Structures are given as C-alpha cells and as structure tokens.
Amino acid sequence: MQAKEAQARISELTKVLHQHNYNYYQLDRPTISDYDFDMLLKELQELEETFPQYADELSPTKRVGGQITKKFETVVHKYPMLSLGNSYNREDLTDFDERVQKLAGRAVEYVCELKYDGVAIGITYVNGKLQRAVTRGDGSKGDDITANVKTIRSIPLQLQGEDYPKEFEIRGEIFYPLSVFQRINEEREEAGEATLANPRNAASGTLKMQDSSVVAQRTLDSYLYYVLGDNLPMETHFESLNNARKWGFKAPPKEKNMIAKCNSIDEIFEFIDYWENNRHQLDFEIDGIVIKVNDYHLQEELGYTAKSPRWAIAYKYKTAQAKTKLEEITYQVGRTGAITPVANLTPVLLAGTTVKRASLHNADQIEKLDVRVGDMVLVEKGGEIIPKIVGVDIDQRPADSQPHQYITACPECGTELRRLEGGAQHYCPNEWACPPQIKGKMAHFISRKAMDIDGLGEETIQQLYESGLIKNISDIYDLTVEQLLPLERMAEKSANNLVDGVEASKKIPFERVLFAIGIRFVGETVAKKLAKGLKNIENIQNATIEELVAIDEIGDKIAESVHHFFAEEKNRELIKKLKEKGLQFEIVETESTQASNKLEGQTFVVSGVFEKFSRDDLKQAIEDHGGKNVGSISAKTNYLIAGDKMGPAKKEKAEKLGVTIISEDDFIEMVG
Known part of the structure; x- marks a missing residue:
C-alpha cells in the first residue's frame, strides 16, 4: 500500500472504529459483530505500525495499552473533588429538602441518580480530545492515570459532534x-492464585497498575455523571448530562430509570x-442513591x-451485616480529649474485609444497645468504611452476663472524666498532660x-514525644539534627529533611496555621473565614463572641469555642511561643486589590444570578471597596444585592428587617 492510501485508510478506520465504540457503549446498539470489530482494529494496528507518522494520537488502538508508568504524577484538581454528605434514614432527606426549599423560597427540582460503588475519576477534555484523567486522591490533588483510563472502551478518546465546550471536566x-x-x-x-476481595478494591488496584496493557485486558467500565467547567452553556445538571450523551459519554440512561427528575420528596x-x-x-454494584439540586x-x-456540596446528599442503602463475639471493650482518647469506646471482636469477614x-460511639449507645462483653453482636460497616455494632443477639447471651460499666476516669492519665450538659461524649479535661x-x-x-x-509523620511524633524531645507543638521548632540522629531509624539524610521541613513550614499561611493549632470546631473553612475576617491572631484572641458571630x-x-480557647492562658502562651519561632499569624496581602474605602463598615448579602459579575467576583468587589460579606441576613445587614432567580425567602426576610435591597447596577453606582 502506498503512503497516501495508508494515510486515507488509517483516517477512515480511526473514524469508523470510534463510531462503533460509541454505538456499542453509549447507544447500546452495536452495528457489527465483535469479531468484525476486532478485525478492523487489527488492520488499523498493522497500518499504524507500518506508517506510524499517520497514527492519530487518540487512535482506537490506544485502547489495548502498552504504556508503562513507573510513577503516577500528582496533579492538583482545578475544582476540588469533594465527597457527598451521607444519610441512612429518610428523615435526613426530608430535612435536606426543607433546608433547600427554605433558601430557594420555592419548589425545587431535583435529579436522582445511582450511587456507583467504584473509583471516582475526573477527566479533562480539550477541543474534544481526552487530555488527562485524575483520581480523587485527597480531594485537592490526585494521581494522573491517563494512560490506564484510555484503555477503558466506554470512555471516549474523541468526542462526537461539535457543540461541546472548548475545555471542561467530566x-x-x-x-x-x-x-x-x-x-x-x-x-x-x-490458576491457583488468591481471588480478589471485592470489585471496588480490585478496580482501584487495577487503575494503579504500571502496565496499561494489563489494565486493557481487565475490561473496566464506567458511568460519567457530572460536567463542570467555566461558563458552561447549560442551565441545569440534567441538561448537561443529556448533552454529555450526545458528545459520546456513557452517562446514566434515563430510559433505564438510572436517572430521573423529581419534584417532591x-x-x-x-x-x-x-x-x-x-x-x-x-x-455493577451501587450502595445508594444521590440526590442533587x-x-x-x-x-x-x-x-x-x-467537605461537601450543600446542594447534594447521598442516601445509603442498609449494608451487609455479620455476627461475631464481643471479646473486650477498650477506650480511645482523641486529641480533643473525647473518649470513644471500642469493641474488640472475634475477627469476622464483612464486605470483603476482615x-x-x-x-461503640459513646455511653448512651452502649446503654441503648445494652451491649456486654461476651455478647454475640451484629456488625455492619457504616458508609462501607467504619465498622459499627448495630445489635445484640440476646438469645445467645451468657447466663452470667453483667451490664457494662462505662469508665469514670481517663484510661491514659487517670483524670476524672467530664460530660458536658446535653453532650453525648465523655471528655478527659487534662489536655496539657494527657x-x-x-x-x-x-x-x-x-x-x-x-x-x-x-519528613515528619505520626510515628515520628510518637518517637519524639516518648524520647522527651517534644512536649508540645512549639517544641517541634527547636529540634536539631544532632538531637535526631540517635533516634532509631533516623539517618542523617532523614534528620536533615525533617529539620528543613520544619523550617519550611514557617512560610505556611496564617489560615492553615490557625487550623493547625486545633481549636475545637475550627476546620479548614472556618479557619479561612476567621483569618480573612479578622486579619491577625491578636484580633481573633481579643474578639468578643458578638464580633466573632458577625463573621460570615x-x-x-x-x-464560644474560639473565645474559650483564647481565654486559656496556656493557649495564649503557646501562640506567643509559635510567633517567636517565626510562624505566620497574620494575613499576608501579596497583591492588594483594595480599590477604595467607600463601603467601609457596610455588610452585604449577595443572592441570585448577575449579568456583569459572577457571585464570587461581586463578593470580591465588595471587599475591594472595604465592605464585608455575610452569609445570612440579620438586622445588622446593611444591603442585600438581589440578582435574578434570588429566593423569595431572602427578599421577604430583608423587607421584614428593614434591610436595603439593591440591584447589581445600584452596587456599581455605589462604588463608582
């Protein structure tokens, strides 16, 4: 075959095989036999080997794999890959619906989908071509497994049609x-090999194999169900999935009732x-249903x-249970002093793991179940991850069984436990010596x-504490290579890396330092809000409860938790030491966007959809002119900026409280 003929035939076969893949996986309407498909694929492979200069970068032959990946590159997600809040009862769903409708001020349309029990993936397409596939990882960054994902035939390498966005993620x-x-x-x-425990773990392990040709042989499958990107043309989630099917994606088919619009609980x-x-x-396995606005x-x-979107929730089906013997109840002490009772069981196989x-959660749960040492208990995995005891087989209870007595003193330091009024858990109050x-x-x-x-992990922390080198977090910044070298498994390179890592951490921004010091109820998001709202640690230390509540x-x-933390003299002393070590305790304005002080002292609530700003840009503009954003309307709110599709409940509350309602154009006029 001449070069020109080969080029034309390669182009034709590439197009035809992409279409057959689409017919088979997306339309579920194959038009040729598997044998005929394989023959066409074999012909294309042979032509590409002879004329490699004409092979398409996303040729259907890439499906067979062959690329070796020694190390999977870590990639930061453009959009965080959050998990969903889980529910196991219908009351939670009713509460979710009521919260959403209250904010919307109108009836809300939902989309219900299956909750697939697989491995989460985010795939980026640019100009209709698969560019990159990344695992969930920790939600902020994951592993690039593009070579392996390309072998999965239900995931298109080249999209159908032409009306897809220039760049997006699915x-x-x-x-x-x-x-x-x-x-x-x-x-x-x-073959005499050990069998795989369960499909989800097996899929995860397969996707991290170094040889993509082995992945291709395993014939994994997928469902893709969420399109996201900047300035997407679609107005609704349901519409975006309809478009995704047209572009060639295997999205949940409405014809099989795998996705449905719902207008009521x-x-x-x-x-x-x-x-x-x-x-x-x-x-394939599912473990529940996902409900999305x-x-x-x-x-x-x-x-x-x-951790999760407020506009979606997952309802989990009841999990498989196993019966086994409760041999002993022990107690764990957490970093906040919370006591967690733990049931030690005769090992039992449950959902693929031993x-x-x-x-056992807390004293109330033990009393409610009347669970006792020696009982045969029912165990299930809450959310398929954390095992929990859900019942007791009373008929198999030993005759000499006695009710379990919950401990009254800390199992680690002996301090008498406390239980806050209305609280479920007991606490050890000895936070400075436990x-x-x-x-x-x-x-x-x-x-x-x-x-x-x-270079510093939990095992090393344990080692350093037990050797007497550190007694609190500020001591970490006094460590030297000479102190570290005598420790077990601590070579010179490891010691240097650790000391260098400690020094480098002094550049960590204030909001993460605030999260790191471990104030109860101050997670990542709250730490960012506090840092942004009050700018430095002195302002937070000295803020009244009223001033703290005023922050978005x-x-x-x-x-109350923040106020209580800084009222403790030992905590203030710890902060002072950390400041002396050089940690960041104020917001560093790398590039000031401050345009004016025209809105100083004014608080705004932003609600709805706008023509000239995105909501985030509008909030930024408020801060750029000295104003403050708050999340909900109160008597202290000065302005509600009302956009299109704003929930009537917010408008009604603003009118009731006498809050001034302005438009996007009014705001632009205010700031000039």
Missing part, C-alpha cells in the same frame, strides 16, 4: 462489571424504593462546606492540610 466512577469480576476470580482460582422516595428492590439486577444557579447559591474492631491528647494535637498540627511538615458563617458554637 466526573464519574470506574468499576468492574460483576460478570467481569466473577470471570477474573474464576480464572485466578483455576415523595418522588425521591419512589426512586429510592425502586432501586432498593431492583439494584441486584444490575451488573438540578438548577446550577441554585447550586451556586447553596454553596459548599469544606473486621476485628468496631466503634499523652494521647498531646500527641494527637501534634499529629494534627503537622498533618498535610495543616503545617504539612516534610461563624455561629454561636464556633464563636
């Missing part, structure tokens, strides 16, 4: 079809009931917590989302 789950998983286990059993329950009865007919503008209005321990609390605070301080000190999204419970 997210979903990669999983083993149960029929494939069963076949692989049968083959492994015949009763319709949501109907969808949940249908799949609870029919989920075992699927060739359909309207993108309302999603933006509802916003996010640090369970030896389970949480070893697990001290070590727990230090482990939190050096964790990745806090100070992220290179800071409620009474958080304000």
Whole structure:
C-alpha cells in the first residue's frame, strides 16, 4: 500500500472504529459483530505500525495499552473533588429538602441518580480530545492515570459532534462489571492464585497498575455523571448530562430509570424504593442513591462546606451485616480529649474485609444497645468504611452476663472524666498532660492540610514525644539534627529533611496555621473565614463572641469555642511561643486589590444570578471597596444585592428587617 492510501485508510478506520465504540457503549446498539470489530482494529494496528507518522494520537488502538508508568504524577484538581454528605434514614432527606426549599423560597427540582460503588475519576477534555484523567486522591490533588483510563472502551478518546465546550471536566466512577469480576476470580482460582476481595478494591488496584496493557485486558467500565467547567452553556445538571450523551459519554440512561427528575420528596422516595428492590439486577454494584439540586444557579447559591456540596446528599442503602463475639471493650482518647469506646471482636469477614474492631460511639449507645462483653453482636460497616455494632443477639447471651460499666476516669492519665450538659461524649479535661491528647494535637498540627511538615509523620511524633524531645507543638521548632540522629531509624539524610521541613513550614499561611493549632470546631473553612475576617491572631484572641458571630458563617458554637480557647492562658502562651519561632499569624496581602474605602463598615448579602459579575467576583468587589460579606441576613445587614432567580425567602426576610435591597447596577453606582 502506498503512503497516501495508508494515510486515507488509517483516517477512515480511526473514524469508523470510534463510531462503533460509541454505538456499542453509549447507544447500546452495536452495528457489527465483535469479531468484525476486532478485525478492523487489527488492520488499523498493522497500518499504524507500518506508517506510524499517520497514527492519530487518540487512535482506537490506544485502547489495548502498552504504556508503562513507573510513577503516577500528582496533579492538583482545578475544582476540588469533594465527597457527598451521607444519610441512612429518610428523615435526613426530608430535612435536606426543607433546608433547600427554605433558601430557594420555592419548589425545587431535583435529579436522582445511582450511587456507583467504584473509583471516582475526573477527566479533562480539550477541543474534544481526552487530555488527562485524575483520581480523587485527597480531594485537592490526585494521581494522573491517563494512560490506564484510555484503555477503558466506554470512555471516549474523541468526542462526537461539535457543540461541546472548548475545555471542561467530566466526573464519574470506574468499576468492574460483576460478570467481569466473577470471570477474573474464576480464572485466578483455576490458576491457583488468591481471588480478589471485592470489585471496588480490585478496580482501584487495577487503575494503579504500571502496565496499561494489563489494565486493557481487565475490561473496566464506567458511568460519567457530572460536567463542570467555566461558563458552561447549560442551565441545569440534567441538561448537561443529556448533552454529555450526545458528545459520546456513557452517562446514566434515563430510559433505564438510572436517572430521573423529581419534584417532591415523595418522588425521591419512589426512586429510592425502586432501586432498593431492583439494584441486584444490575451488573455493577451501587450502595445508594444521590440526590442533587438540578438548577446550577441554585447550586451556586447553596454553596459548599469544606467537605461537601450543600446542594447534594447521598442516601445509603442498609449494608451487609455479620455476627461475631464481643471479646473486650477498650477506650480511645482523641486529641480533643473525647473518649470513644471500642469493641474488640472475634475477627469476622464483612464486605470483603476482615473486621476485628468496631466503634461503640459513646455511653448512651452502649446503654441503648445494652451491649456486654461476651455478647454475640451484629456488625455492619457504616458508609462501607467504619465498622459499627448495630445489635445484640440476646438469645445467645451468657447466663452470667453483667451490664457494662462505662469508665469514670481517663484510661491514659487517670483524670476524672467530664460530660458536658446535653453532650453525648465523655471528655478527659487534662489536655496539657494527657499523652494521647498531646500527641494527637501534634499529629494534627503537622498533618498535610495543616503545617504539612516534610519528613515528619505520626510515628515520628510518637518517637519524639516518648524520647522527651517534644512536649508540645512549639517544641517541634527547636529540634536539631544532632538531637535526631540517635533516634532509631533516623539517618542523617532523614534528620536533615525533617529539620528543613520544619523550617519550611514557617512560610505556611496564617489560615492553615490557625487550623493547625486545633481549636475545637475550627476546620479548614472556618479557619479561612476567621483569618480573612479578622486579619491577625491578636484580633481573633481579643474578639468578643458578638464580633466573632458577625463573621460570615461563624455561629454561636464556633464563636464560644474560639473565645474559650483564647481565654486559656496556656493557649495564649503557646501562640506567643509559635510567633517567636517565626510562624505566620497574620494575613499576608501579596497583591492588594483594595480599590477604595467607600463601603467601609457596610455588610452585604449577595443572592441570585448577575449579568456583569459572577457571585464570587461581586463578593470580591465588595471587599475591594472595604465592605464585608455575610452569609445570612440579620438586622445588622446593611444591603442585600438581589440578582435574578434570588429566593423569595431572602427578599421577604430583608423587607421584614428593614434591610436595603439593591440591584447589581445600584452596587456599581455605589462604588463608582
């Protein structure tokens, strides 16, 4: 074959095979046999080997793999990959619906989907071509597994049509079809190899294999269900998935009732009931249903917590249970002093893993279940992750059984336990001398989302504490290489790396330092709000509860906790030491965007959709002119900036409290 003919045939085969993949995986309407498809693919492979200069970078032959990846590159997600809040009862869903409708001030349309029990993936497309595929990782960054994802035939390499955005990301789950998983286990059993424990773990392990040709042989599958990007043309989630199907993605098919629009909580329950009865007919595993607000503008209005969107919730189906013997109840002390009773069990296989321990939560839970040492107990995995005891087989209870007596003193330091009025947990109040609390605070301080000190982990913290080198977090900044070298498994390079990591952490920004010091109820998001609202540690230390509550999204419970923390002289002394070590305790304005002080002393609530600003840009503009954003309307709010599609409940509350309501144009006029 001449070069020109080969080029034309390669181009034709590439196009034809992409279309056949689309027909098979997305339309579920194959137009040729598997044998004929394989013959066309083989022809294309042979031509590409002879004329490699004409091979398309996303040729269907890439599906067979062959690329070796020694190390998977870590990639920062452009949009954080958050997890969903989970619910196990219908009351939680009703509460979720009521919260959403209250904010929206109108009836809300939802989309219900299956909750796939697979491996989360985010795939970026540029100009219709698959550019990169990244795992969830820790939510802020994940592993680049593009070479392996390209082998999955249900994920398009080149999109159909032309109306897709220039650049966007689509997210979903990669999983083993149960029929494939069963076949692989049968083959492994015949070969005398250990069988795979469960489909989800097997899919995760397969996606991290170094040889993509092995991944191709495993025939993983996927469903993609969430499109996101800047300035997407779609108004709703449902519409975006309809478009995704046209572009060639295997999105949940509405024809098979795998996705549905619901206009009431009763319709949501109907969808949940249908799949609870029919989920075992699927060739893949699901563990629940996901409910999302359909309207993108309302999603933006509802916003996010640090961990999950406020516009979506997952309902989890009841998990498999196992029965085993409770051998002993022990107690753990957390970094905040909270006591958690732990059931030590006769090992039992549950959902693919061996369970030896389970949480008993608190004294009330032990009393409610009347759980006793020696009982045969029912264990299940809450959220498929943390085992918990949910019941007791009274008929198998030993005759000499005695009710369990909850401890009254800390198992670590002997201090008498306290229980706050109305609280469920007991606490050890000896926070400055109770070893697990001290070590727990230090482990939190050096964790990745806090100070992220290179070369320093929880095991090293334990070692340093037990050797007497550190007694609190400020001591970390006094460590020297000479002190570290005598420690077990501490070579000179490791010691130098640790000391360098400690020094480098002094550049960590104020909001992360504030999170790291471990004030109860101050997570990542709250730390950012406090730092942004009050600028430096002195202002936070000296703030009244009223001043703290005035900060966007800071409620009474958080304000009281912050106030209590800084009222403690030892905490103030600790902050003083950390400041002397050189840590960042004020916001560093790298590039001041301050345009004027025209809005100084004024508080604003932003609600709705705007023509000239995005909501985030509008909030930034308020701060650029000296104003302050707050999340909810109160009598202290000066202005409500009302956009299109704003919930009537906010308008009604603003009118009732006498808050001035202005438009986007009014705001522009205010700031000139």
